[in-house]
Amino acid sequence: MKRRNLITILAVILALCGCGFAAEIRTWTSTDGKTIEARLIESSDNEVKIRRVSDGRQFSIPLTRLSEVDRRWVEALGDDSPSPAATSADLTELTQIPEDPDGTILLPLRVYLISDLELEQKGVKMSTWVTREDFVETVLPEINRIWKAARIEWALESIVIQPAAEVPDREAAIEYIQNAKRNAAGKSDPARMPKIHAFCDKANGHPVVNSLYFFPYLGQTSQGNAAMRGNFAVVGVWTDKPSRAVRPPQKSLLVEELPFKIGSIGRTCAHELGHNLGLGHPDSATQTQFGLLMGGKKSGYELTSEEIALARKTATDRATKILQWVESAGAD
Numbered sequence: 118m119k120r121r122n123l124i125t126i127l128a129v130i131l132a133l134c135g136c137g138f139a140a141e142i143r144t145w146t147s148t149d150g151k152t153i154e155a156r157l158i159e160s161s162d163n164e165v166k167i168r169r170v171s172d173g174r175q176f177s178i179p180l181t182r183l184s185e186v187d188r189r190w191v192e193a194l195g196d197d198s199p200s201p202a203a204t205s206a207d208l209t210e211l212t213q214i215p216e217d218p219d220g221t222i223l224l225p226l227r228v229y230l231i232s233d234l235e236l237e238q239k240g241v242k243m244s245t246w247v248t249r250e251d252f253v254e255t256v257l258p259e260i261n262r263i264w265k266a267a268r269i270e271w272a273l274e275s276i277v278i279q280p281a282a283e284v285p286d287r288e289a290a291i292e293y294i295q296n297a298k299r300n301a302a303g304k305s306d307p308a309r310m311p312k313i314h315a316f317c318d319k320a321n322g323h324p325v326v327n328s329l330y331f332f333p334y335l336g337q338t339s340q341g342n343a344a345m346r347g348n349f350a351v352v353g354v355w356t357d358k359p360s361r362a363v364r365p366p367q368k369s370l371l372v373e374e375l376p377f378k379i380g381s382i383g384r385t386c387a388h389e390l391g392h393n394l395g396l397g398h399p400d401s402a403t404q405t406q407f408g409l410l411m412g413g414k415k416s417g418y419e420l421t422s423e424e425i426a427l428a429r430k431t432a433t434d435r436a437t438k439i440l441q442w443v444e445s446a447g448a449d
């Protein structure tokens with residue numbers, strides 16, 4: 118067969134099965150609670166076009182008919198208009214404590230992309246290159262794939278593109294972070310974190326909603342950092358961990374194909390959210406289960422049953438706290 122014919126046939130096959138646009142399969146929920154497994158084809162200001170997985174049928178659905186979770190996901194894809202912060206009323210739809218003790222706990226998640234900051238290490242200039250689309254279409258589905266084991270789902274609250282805050286002695290702070298090293302025992306330098314938080318303007322972040330701050334680089338072989346049981350975490354989008362800092366930093370993968378080899382931004386986010394939900398690192402000397410999200414020997418994506426129980430308890434507490442905040446200070 119001539120090469121050109123083969124290419125034409127391939128193009129027709131791709132067009133027919135819609136493989137040209139490899140959007141994630143999502144479960145879409147309407148305002149009246151009906152669900153459909155479908156891929157997004159396109160979205161406009163007032164509707165989405167989706168293709169049902171089961172039979173390939175296309176549907177156009179007005180945004181007003183979509184659940185708050187879906188609407189925020191679609192809105193965050195647009196590049197021209199900022200993804201708006203949720204009102205208190207929206208937050209109650211993004212926060213759910215199931216009646217069934219094994220049901221899905223829904224928690225809102227805000228993302229900050231710290232823009233206009235450049236760090237340099239081994240001649241590589243590093244900025245926050247992850248886009249809103251990267252997060253919405255690739256990273257968030259991976260976070261939710263991993264947390265599904267604990268039946269905890271993260272609903273996008275908003276994506277904020279935020280310039281680095283003004284800090285005293287900006288150049289010295291940049292210099293400090295980009296040169297931060299691990300000590301002989303492998304511990305990262307804690308003194309770099311307040312400087313990173315200052316650039317992120319963490320003090321003005323959301324008081325109760327979990328927030329992920331995407332930052333260019335967190336220092337030698339560090340990929341993320343989170344407050345234990347807190348509501349914020351920082352994730353670096355450049356990494357030199359795979360080479361143990363022998364080679365210059367490289368862009369982290371958004372998502373890594375299974376099995377785990379070097380990790381990805383999606384896994385780091387899921388790991389840091391694990392710390393937010395009260396999970397520590399397993400003790401590699403005594404652990405009996407491997408391939409774990411929280412690290413230890415032979416890292417991976419799994420959660421132990423103890424970790425799932427603890428994370429669900431902390432997630433329920435977080436959801437309660439958010440709903441209380443909505444009722445009191447947050448009412449608008």
Ligand SMILES: [Zn+2]
Nearest residue numbers: 388392398412
């Ligand atoms: Zn950790």
